[in-house]
Amino acid sequence: MRLYLMLAMFYILSKNNIEGKKFITLLNSVNCPEYPDVPYKMTSFKRSYNRKNQTVLREFEILEEVSPEGLISIIDVLKCQPSGAPDTCEYIMKNYKADFCEAMMAKGKPWSDLIETIEPKATCPLKVGHYRTEYALKEGGFTILPFPSGVYKVRFVVRNKEKMVWCLDNFTKVTSFAS
Numbered sequence: 001m002r003l004y005l006m007l008a009m010f011y012i013l014s015k016n017n018i019e020g021k022k023f024i025t026l027l028n029s030v031n032c033p034e035y036p037d038v039p040y041k042m043t044s045f046k047r048s049y050n051r052k053n054q055t056v057l058r059e060f061e062i063l064e065e066v067s068p069e070g071l072i073s074i075i076d077v078l079k080c081q082p083s084g085a086p087d088t089c090e091y092i093m094k095n096y097k098a099d100f101c102e103a104m105m106a107k108g109k110p111w112s113d114l115i116e117t118i119e120p121k122a123t124c125p126l127k128v129g130h131y132r133t134e135y136a137l138k139e140g141g142f143t144i145l146p147f148p149s150g151v152y153k154v155r156f157v158v159r160n161k162e163k164m165v166w167c168l169d170n171f172t173k174v175t176s177f178a179s
Contacts (some may be wrong), residue, residue, distance in 0.1 A: 002013050004150035023174075024173070024175075025173040026171075030045070031169075039063045040158065040165055041063065060131040063128065066160065072099060072161050073097070075155070076157075077094075079152055080151045096148055118132070149175055153171055
């Protein structure tokens, strides 16, 4: 519920800046350098383009099964100047928390298409092993999020009370087009 209220607020604030269609370009995705010893790690990130879609291939290693009890995801969204330099970014959403397993397995969410492409099939908790996902960032999905044109850093963290489990920094560009 909090997520929907937060997204509604962003929509109202950015309504005048969003017209027509949006295209999301995932510029880069990296493991957070300050957490090198987490049990969930992205091992590969590749992207390709065609006229309408950007296809993203990611591979992950799950080195240790982590109990789903108390497992939460935390999302921070920062809007940056076009250069994307870290010292030009400011928070537009900080410390949004959700139950990791519940959010990951939810249907009809902007990330649902991504989760459905994970091989082997994603369960919660994630079992030890190698995972791969290949998905298209296209109209719909993440493009329904009400963010105006700009460059963003999205930090995705998974943790429980005892430790950091995963930390991923995603650098994204949102471009709005008139209809």
